[in-house]
Amino acid sequence: xxQRWMAYPYIVWMILFIVVPLALVVFYSVTVQSGAGIRxxxxxxRRCLDPIYIKVLIRxxxxxxxxxxxxxxxxxPVAWILSGKEYSKKKILYLLIVLPMWMNxxxxxxxxxxxxxxxxxxxxLLTRLHLPPLHILYTDGAVVLGMVYNFLPFMILPIYSxxxxxxxxxxxxxxxxxxxxxxxxxxxxxxxxxxxxxxxxTMVFMPAVTTFxxxxxxxxxxxxxxxxxxxxxxxxxxxxxxxxxxxVIMMLLILLSMGIMQRHEQESEGGVLW
Amino acid sequence: xxxxxxxxxxxxxxxxxxTPALVDMNLSIRRxxxxxxxxxxxxGKTTTLRIIGGFEDADSGDLxxxxxxxxxxxxxxxxxxxxxxxxALFPHMNVFENIAFGLRIQKMDKKQIGKKVExxxxxxxxxxxxxxxxxxxxxxxxxxxxxxxALVNEPQVLLLDEPLGALDLKLRKEMQLELKDMQQSxxxxxxxVTHDQEEALTMSDTIVVMNNGVIQQIGxxxxxxxxxxxxxxxxxxxESNILDGVMNEDFLVTFMGRKFKCVDQGFARxxxxxxxxxxxxxxxxxxxxxxxGGKVLSVTFKGVHYEMMIESKGITWMVHSTLMAGVGKEVGxxxxxxxxxxxxxxxxx
Numbered sequence: 099x100x101q102r103w104m105a106y107p108y109i110v111w112m113i114l115f116i117v118v119p120l121a122l123v124v125f126y127s128v129t130v131q132s133g134a135g136i137r138x139x140x141x142x143x144r145r146c147l148d149p150i151y152i153k154v155l156i157r158x159x160x161x162x163x164x165x166x167x168x169x170x171x172x173x174x175p176v177a178w179i180l181s182g183k184e185y186s187k188k189k190i191l192y193l194l195i196v197l198p199m200w201m202n203x204x205x206x207x208x209x210x211x212x213x214x215x216x217x218x219x220x221x222x223l224l225t226r227l228h229l230p231p232l233h234i235l236y237t238d239g240a241v242v243l244g245m246v247y248n249f250l251p252f253m254i255l256p257i258y259s260x261x262x263x264x265x266x267x268x269x270x271x272x273x274x275x276x277x278x279x280x281x282x283x284x285x286x287x288x289x290x291x292x293x294x295x296x297x298x299x300t301m302v303f304m305p306a307v308t309t310f311x312x313x314x315x316x317x318x319x320x321x322x323x324x325x326x327x328x329x330x331x332x333x334x335x336x337x338x339x340x341x342x343x344x345x346v347i348m349m350l351l352i353l354l355s356m357g358i359m360q361r362h363e364q365e366s367e368g369g370v371l372w
Numbered sequence: 373x374x375x376x377x378x379x380x381x382x383x384x385x386x387x388x389x390x391t392p393a394l395v396d397m398n399l400s401i402r403r404x405x406x407x408x409x410x411x412x413x414x415x416g417k418t419t420t421l422r423i424i425g426g427f428e429d430a431d432s433g434d435l436x437x438x439x440x441x442x443x444x445x446x447x448x449x450x451x452x453x454x455x456x457x458x459x460a461l462f463p464h465m466n467v468f469e470n471i472a473f474g475l476r477i478q479k480m481d482k483k484q485i486g487k488k489v490e491x492x493x494x495x496x497x498x499x500x501x502x503x504x505x506x507x508x509x510x511x512x513x514x515x516x517x518x519x520x521x522a523l524v525n526e527p528q529v530l531l532l533d534e535p536l537g538a539l540d541l542k543l544r545k546e547m548q549l550e551l552k553d554m555q556q557s558x559x560x561x562x563x564x565v566t567h568d569q570e571e572a573l574t575m576s577d578t579i580v581v582m583n584n585g586v587i588q589q590i591g592x593x594x595x596x597x598x599x600x601x602x603x604x605x606x607x608x609x610x611e612s613n614i615l616d617g618v619m620n621e622d623f624l625v626t627f628m629g630r631k632f633k634c635v636d637q638g639f640a641r642x643x644x645x646x647x648x649x650x651x652x653x654x655x656x657x658x659x660x661x662x663x664x665g666g667k668v669l670s671v672t673f674k675g676v677h678y679e680m681m682i683e684s685k686g687i688t689w690m691v692h693s694t695l696m697a698g699v700g701k702e703v704g705x706x707x708x709x710x711x712x713x714x715x716x717x718x719x720x721x
Contacts, residue, residue, distance in 0.1 A: 267460035275474035
């Protein structure tokens with residue numbers, strides 16, 4: 099407690115770049131500027147309830163959920179292999195997972211565009227093999243693909259970190275008591291790795307539901323996802339009030355989903371993650 | 373007697389990389405026997421246990437359970453259960469669920485599970501602890517849960533890997549007696565791993581002394597203590613003075629420049645041997661009255677006895693006696709022929 103002053107730089111940083119902007123966003127969302135000055139209004143939030151925007155919101159959540167699910171299905175087995183003793187090329191595998199994160203996010207997403215294009219690399223190969231070409235780019239499929247590709251490491255790493263700390267004798271004890279591989283996984287490994295799964299889901303779902311780059315580059319459309327909608331309010335329409343209202347709703351949504359996850363966590367594990 | 377053998381290790385060898393952990397191990401374990409694998413860390417005792425439990429495969433050799441080869445039987449199908457060194461209790465389950473784990477896998481009906489678990493809790497003196505989380509238990513209580521969790525499955529053989537290692541001395545002594553009682557009343561074969569010779573002597577029917585992956589001696593506690601087969605066993609079980617000597621003829625040995633009568637025979641004439649004498653077998657007598665003369669270097673009070681280091685002709689003897697001789701005092705040492713143990717040289721692996 100003596101070294102409390104060591105936190106001061108960060109506190110200043112937090113106030114400047116997190117608390118103040120957040121307060122501004124909330125301020126913009128409930129006010130409107132007119133010739134007479136600044137006036138309180140709920141108009142921005144009322145506009146958000148328009149079916150068009152609700153649809154965008156639902157679409158964002160659904161695509162993010164699908165991506166999170168795919169990430170979990172792909173990531174869990176990889177995390178398991180990484181944490182195990184058997185596989186000798188673990189370091190290479192780990193490197194392959196982390197390596198894409200060393201490259202720029204935009205660059206990676208642009209490269210998917212090139213791959214998926216009508217005359218891109220994949221279709222070139224497919225036609226060479228006399229297979230019908232695929233039309234993935236500018237579909238929901240491409241957006242999910244982009245999300246999974248970009249966010250997969252955020253699923254693997256937390257699960258890996260929990261699994262690698264799992265006491266091997268726990269698994270042996272379960273086998274010893276008659277558990278076959280499936281039972282051991284279901285009764286011991288999965289429940290004990292749940293904290294990792296929960297933080298993996300959180301770390302994938304949150305950026306996925308708010309992304310606007312992936313949806314714009316790979317999804318094509320302007321109103322694809324809530325992220326694009328918000329971006330447009332600020333950059334093209336200049337309607338900061340509406341954009342802020344959308345942002346606030348988005349934040350509340352994420353807060354809510356995190357709360358649900360945390361509650362589930364506390365019920366099953368005694369709450370250790372946050 | 374062979375009919376009674378429940379578990380048999382035949383020429384089991386195992387190495388980790390280039391390091392041999394077990395070399396041609398042969399061991400028969402009888403039904404209802406309390407067998408202790410005793411040795412220093414790295415002697416292969418835990419590896420042996422893990423091979424029996426199915427967590428490690430032997431490189432060669434056979435493991436027979438009631439006469440049938442179980443080399444390839446996975447751990448979960450073996451009729452043995454293990455109490456792990458650090459208990460390995462499941463932290464996400466309460467005490468009841470931990471103990472019930474094996475029964476639930478067997479798909480036993482709920483009423484019966486409840487009955488069996490309650491009986492186990494009573495057996496290990498943890499009645500009423502079923503709803504407690506395992507983290508809230510003390511080390512000794514966790515240990516009991518681990519034992520109950522293994523015993524509830526009614527294994528034919530229970531494997532215990534240094535189960536009392538983490539407990540304090542007093543609790544350890546209590547648990548030793550409790551475990552021995554349980555083993556006798558339940559009629560289960562125990563294979564117990566420890567590096568604590570006293571624990572081994574207290575509990576076992578049979579002690580298997582191991583070193584560097586090789587069995588040094590198999591015998592009853594009395595056997596391995598009183599008739600150690602080689603200097604390693606003598607040194608490891610209890611404390612010993614080990615000296616170089618020459619066996620002149622049957623019943624006569626020379627060490628410290630003096631001939632001693634002894635009770636061993638069957639050595640070659642003038643064969644070089646190792647002479648082992650227990651510290652408590654040396655009597656301290658007035659100077660000039662003993663077989664050897666010496667000077668007391670140090671005295672340590674050990675509770676029941678004094679431990680004295682007595683120097684005689686350049687060799688320091690460890691002597692345990694209830695009588696104390698002051699530091700610097702000249703004393704005599706007397707050794708009874710029965711207490712001189714002669715061992716062949718170079719038998720220590």
